[in-house]
Amino acid sequence: MKKAGYVVLIILFAGILAKSCLYVDKPQQTTKTIPPHSITEDIIYPDRQKNITIDGVDYLQSQAPIGKFGGTLVASTIGEGPKTFNPFNSKDNISSLLSEIMYDGLLSTDAITGQPIPKLAKDFTVNGDTYLIHLRKGIKWSDGKPITADDVLFTWQNIIFDGYGNTSIRDSIVVDGKLPTVRKIDDYTIEFKTPKPFAPFIRMLSSPIAPKHVFEPAVKKGKPYFDTFLSTNANPSTFVTSGAFRLKEYVPAQRVVFERNPDYYIINKNDQKLPYLDKLVYLIVGDVNNEVLKFEGGELDTIGLQGANVARFKELEKHSDFKIYNLGPDTGTMFITFNLNNRKDEKGNYHVDPKKQRWFQDKNFRQVVDYAIDRKNMVLNIANGLGAPLYTAESLNSIFLNKDLPAYERNLEKAKELLKASGYTWSKKGHLLDQYGNHVEFDLYTNAGNTEREAIGVMVKQDLEDLGMKVNFKPIEFNSLVNKLVNTLDWDMVIMGLTGSPLEPNGGKNVWMSNGTLHMFNQRPADYTKDDRYPWEKEIDYLYTQGALATDFESRKKFYDKYQEIAYEEKPFVYIYSPLRISAIRNKFKNVYPTSLGGITYNIEEIYVEDEK
Amino acid sequence: MQIFIYILKRILQSIPLLIIVSILSFFIIRLSPVDPLAELRLNPSVSQETLQKETERLGLDKPIIVQYGKWAKSFIKGDLGITSNGEQVSAKLKERIPNTLLLTTIVIALTWLVGIPLGVAAALNWKTPFDRILTVLTSIGMAIPSFFFAVLLLIFAVKTGWFPIGGLTSSDFLEMNFPQQVWDISHHLILPVTVLFTLSLAGLQRQMRANLLDVLDSDYVKFARAKGLSEFDVVYKHALRNAINPMITLLGFEFAGLLSGAALTEYVFQYPGLGRLILEAVLKSDINLVMASLMMGAIMLILGNLIADILLIITDPRIRVKA
Numbered sequence: 001m002k003k004a005g006y007v008v009l010i011i012l013f014a015g016i017l018a019k020s021c022l023y024v025d026k027p028q029q030t031t032k033t034i035p036p037h038s039i040t041e042d043i044i045y046p047d048r049q050k051n052i053t054i055d056g057v058d059y060l061q062s063q064a065p066i067g068k069f070g071g072t073l074v075a076s077t078i079g080e081g082p083k084t085f086n087p088f089n090s091k092d093n094i095s096s097l098l099s100e101i102m103y104d105g106l107l108s109t110d111a112i113t114g115q116p117i118p119k120l121a122k123d124f125t126v127n128g129d130t131y132l133i134h135l136r137k138g139i140k141w142s143d144g145k146p147i148t149a150d151d152v153l154f155t156w157q158n159i160i161f162d163g164y165g166n167t168s169i170r171d172s173i174v175v176d177g178k179l180p181t182v183r184k185i186d187d188y189t190i191e192f193k194t195p196k197p198f199a200p201f202i203r204m205l206s207s208p209i210a211p212k213h214v215f216e217p218a219v220k221k222g223k224p225y226f227d228t229f230l231s232t233n234a235n236p237s238t239f240v241t242s243g244a245f246r247l248k249e250y251v252p253a254q255r256v257v258f259e260r261n262p263d264y265y266i267i268n269k270n271d272q273k274l275p276y277l278d279k280l281v282y283l284i285v286g287d288v289n290n291e292v293l294k295f296e297g298g299e300l301d302t303i304g305l306q307g308a309n310v311a312r313f314k315e316l317e318k319h320s321d322f323k324i325y326n327l328g329p330d331t332g333t334m335f336i337t338f339n340l341n342n343r344k345d346e347k348g349n350y351h352v353d354p355k356k357q358r359w360f361q362d363k364n365f366r367q368v369v370d371y372a373i374d375r376k377n378m379v380l381n382i383a384n385g386l387g388a389p390l391y392t393a394e395s396l397n398s399i400f401l402n403k404d405l406p407a408y409e410r411n412l413e414k415a416k417e418l419l420k421a422s423g424y425t426w427s428k429k430g431h432l433l434d435q436y437g438n439h440v441e442f443d444l445y446t447n448a449g450n451t452e453r454e455a456i457g458v459m460v461k462q463d464l465e466d467l468g469m470k471v472n473f474k475p476i477e478f479n480s481l482v483n484k485l486v487n488t489l490d491w492d493m494v495i496m497g498l499t500g501s502p503l504e505p506n507g508g509k510n511v512w513m514s515n516g517t518l519h520m521f522n523q524r525p526a527d528y529t530k531d532d533r534y535p536w537e538k539e540i541d542y543l544y545t546q547g548a549l550a551t552d553f554e555s556r557k558k559f560y561d562k563y564q565e566i567a568y569e570e571k572p573f574v575y576i577y578s579p580l581r582i583s584a585i586r587n588k589f590k591n592v593y594p595t596s597l598g599g600i601t602y603n604i605e606e607i608y609v610e611d612e613k
Numbered sequence: 614m615q616i617f618i619y620i621l622k623r624i625l626q627s628i629p630l631l632i633i634v635s636i637l638s639f640f641i642i643r644l645s646p647v648d649p650l651a652e653l654r655l656n657p658s659v660s661q662e663t664l665q666k667e668t669e670r671l672g673l674d675k676p677i678i679v680q681y682g683k684w685a686k687s688f689i690k691g692d693l694g695i696t697s698n699g700e701q702v703s704a705k706l707k708e709r710i711p712n713t714l715l716l717t718t719i720v721i722a723l724t725w726l727v728g729i730p731l732g733v734a735a736a737l738n739w740k741t742p743f744d745r746i747l748t749v750l751t752s753i754g755m756a757i758p759s760f761f762f763a764v765l766l767l768i769f770a771v772k773t774g775w776f777p778i779g780g781l782t783s784s785d786f787l788e789m790n791f792p793q794q795v796w797d798i799s800h801h802l803i804l805p806v807t808v809l810f811t812l813s814l815a816g817l818q819r820q821m822r823a824n825l826l827d828v829l830d831s832d833y834v835k836f837a838r839a840k841g842l843s844e845f846d847v848v849y850k851h852a853l854r855n856a857i858n859p860m861i862t863l864l865g866f867e868f869a870g871l872l873s874g875a876a877l878t879e880y881v882f883q884y885p886g887l888g889r890l891i892l893e894a895v896l897k898s899d900i901n902l903v904m905a906s907l908m909m910g911a912i913m914l915i916l917g918n919l920i921a922d923i924l925l926i927i928t929d930p931r932i933r934v935k936a
Contacts, residue, residue: 286880
């Protein structure tokens with residue numbers, strides 16, 4: 001009798017298990033998360049920092065309210081921590097972020113307008129291909145030596161132009177195979193000249209400047225030595241820096257501690273030297289979950305939030321000591337792209353099956369995919385409502401965004417019309433057939449492990465299958481995917497994302513120029529000489545070249561507006577959405593003026609801690 | 614003298630083993646389709662020349678066998694090479710080894726100091742309520758997955774605010790005086806040690822209990838009792854000495870685990886130890902770092918076994934005769 005009871009129990013249990021497995025996994029319609037209100041509301045920004053000369057020293061004066069000195073701000077970085085403290089060697093975001101705190105550049109970027117503003121430079125003038133820069137007089141390195149034109153000349157000539165460390169700056173300023181030139185006019189004046197007008201160069205002037213007396217011996221020892229110079233094992237007290245904070249301590253896998261630079265050149269309205277904070281700490285945390293726990297436990301003062309955490313923290317915000325800011329759409333782009341390649345590999349086989357080539361190379365087909373996907377639904381279900389649908393090649397917070405290109409909803413009717421116009425028909429079973437009777441079936445790849453892209457893939461597949469296409473969605477390992485995209489070129493459609501700059505579209509030339517190394521949708525081999533560009537590819541090539549040559553913002557914007565228009569029309573990339581960046585910071589910090597371009601702590605020298613009552 | 618020859622023999626025997634281990638690991642890592650440069654390749658601002666330079670620097674342009682040869686040659690010379698970021702592997706390991714040793718030695722010392730007496734006590738009080746309660750407790754200890762337990766404790770720390778949330782030291786560690794620093798580290802260590810301790814205590818206590826029960830049941834113990842020896846002499850002089858032999862073998866394995874035993878817990882607690890370093894290295898296919906850690910694991914295991922064998926020779930005369 002007892003046995004029978006057990007059997008019944010087990011059957012019941014198994015039944016319940018089976019029932020829960022049978023649940024159909026389909027996206028739910030949710031509207032639960034309301035994004036935090038945007039940063040543009042209720043923030044009154046202070047005036048831009050001004051130049052002011054006191055006793056022969058050219059200071060930069062903060063116009064923000066006067067605060068109190070002292071206190072610590074604890075932020076975090078996810079990952080393994082910095083790989084180097086040498087600003088010219090950094091290849092990863094964390095190393096760059098930390099070296100930017102320690103080393104100022106000649107120029108910086110206005111966090112509100114995105115325009116270049118002076119930093120170590122007192123002022124600058126651009127005249128076509130000539131950049132004349134006046135340095136601040138009387139400002140010093142952290143060891144007391146003055147910052148002069150020699151340091152600037154050395155940094156640009158001997159480190160950057162000579163190809164020391166990470167050469168990405170050098171690579172990005174080569175115009176027609178030639179480097180710009182730099183010339184010292186007097187101790188506080190320096191002149192750069194590009195081989196021909198090249199607008200993106202001005203952004204490069206925000207690269208850090210190195211103290212010549214410290215870096216010169218390292219440069220003389222050669223490139224291999226320079227690669228290990230100021231590594232993470234170096235003694236922090238040997239660092240000679242120019243930024244608001246200097247390195248105090250680095251504990252591997254735990255934290256980086258900065259202390260205030262007592263002799264910084266930014267002052268407040270009472271002419272006291274900033275920064276207000278005594279210490280700035282970056283905790284090195286391994287993953288997002290731990291970061292969230294640390295913020296909740298009070299060990300962190302500021303954090304970037306994602307997905308479901310936003311809703312939870314929004315609830316907590318009401319009775320907690322922090323405020324959440326919506327910094328607007330991310331700078332990255334996420335898209336579906338098509339393989340428009342019509343070439344053969346070395347063995348004489350087409351990279352892409354010719355019948356598929358006909359589909360992908362048809363503009364109507366690409367527009368069909370665009371009309372068929374339901375961006376709104378994806379934002380709601382995948383990004384928890386914290387995203388903005390994306391239709392343009394430039395990201396939504398780019399200062400070059402073409403605002404005339406309208407958004408639209410999912411439109412299956414329009415998609416079907418376009419398909420009919422291109423000769424597609426439907427079989428009795430509802431399968432989509434092309435004009436030769438082939439069933440439209442292709443592979444859609446993305447990198448496995450990226451849950452967001454995997455979720456997008458599932459929804460794209462469902463959306464396209466509503467039109468009778470057959471989509472084989474295949475998440476594959478990231479490296480294999482990269483190999484397909486840049487080497488073997490045997491793919492049909494891919495969901496990918498790229499990071500972009502909201503300030504400088506020219507950074508995307510590797511993607512958009514037809515000979516670019518990441519021209520994914522029509523990747524050509526490195527030594528390809530035949531001109532088989534599509535007419536619109538040719539036009540984008542022209543626009544990109546001209547856009548870099550023009551120097552003033554307005555005329556540049558015309559070229560980049562046009563390129564976005566072409567991308568919008570031709571759809572080599574079908575953009576999906578941009579996630580919103582949400583950050584939280586504790587209320588005790590004042591002078592916090594978040595912006596979409598700068599984030600929360602771009603004005604770290606002005607931020608201060610108010611006494612807690 | 615004999616024992617030195619024995620040790621020498623054992624060391625020589627381990628050389629081919631190490632070679633096989635290194636070849637296997639090297640080829641498995643290299644044949645997996647993980648490309649250390651994949652991230653760079655998809656970065657629009659990285660130029661072709663930079664990629665080329667990186668490929669050459671990491672030696673990825675050469676056939677695997679050549680890469681292995683290069684690695685093996687420098688390994689024998691004692692040079693562990695550089696990580697994919699250009700840092701010295703040995704320096705990287707040196708940063709982390711003390712932290713991991715600190716954690717694992719505390720855990721091992723604690724478990725042995727508590728586990729052995731508890732095992733003995735349970736065996737001596739066989740089938741009493743004391744023994745049963747211990748059995749239930751150790752079953753629970755063995756059943757909880759370590760990472761899950763670690764996460765539970767972390768949430769506990771967040772909710773109560775009694776413990777720091779991971780890490781090893783507080784951010785103002787430098788400004789503290791010595792007693793404060795000791796307290797700070799201990800404070801950070803409590804939770805990870807609790808996780809690892811609960812886990813290994815259960816196994817050790819059960820092993821000890823079973824061994825002692827076996828021995829207590831044997832004829833010579835019965836004989837010793839019949840001879841009229843005091844219970845103390847029977848248990849601690851005769852039974853325990855025999856029951857401890859398998860534990861010494863176990864100690865050898867524990868030694869191997871000194872540097873590699875706590876990766877999951879380290880990861881959850883963001884403990885700056887070797888486990889976290891190696892996990893991150895594997896994900897990035899940082900070959901020199903992964904190889905160094907694998908070889909270190911293999912050498913530690915061989916060493917641990919060797920030490921256990923030598924200890925056995927000392928404690929057990931029967932083995933001495935055979936050797």
